[in-house]
Amino acid sequence: MNKNITRDIIAEKLNNKFGLSKKDCLEIVNQIIEIIILGLQENNLVKIHNFGTFKLKRKGSRIGRNPKTKEEVIIPDRNVITFKPSKNLINFINNSNAR
Numbered sequence: 438m439n440k441n442i443t444r445d446i447i448a449e450k451l452n453n454k455f456g457l458s459k460k461d462c463l464e465i466v467n468q469i470i471e472i473i474i475l476g477l478q479e480n481n482l483v484k485i486h487n488f489g490t491f492k493l494k495r496k497g498s499r500i501g502r503n504p505k506t507k508e509e510v511i512i513p514d515r516n517v518i519t520f521k522p523s524k525n526l527i528n529f530i531n532n533s534n535a536r
Contacts, residue, residue: 489522
């Protein structure tokens, strides 16, 4: 099963768990995502206890190749977001897969 988890799915889970309105749940999800984005913009780092760390890194330019034509192109500098899961999250995932 290859299913993406969308904002709507997360909001629906909140609605089912806490009984808030779907509109309020979607607003909560959007606000959390906005806080993460702002944290990355301001601090280049967002740590969520027992979940993991989002980090903004700068990747330098490099030479890449088109796999079909083998033509070389310059890939410009860019920002990338990395995520490192916490030990608790890793342990949870490993223990839940063992069931």
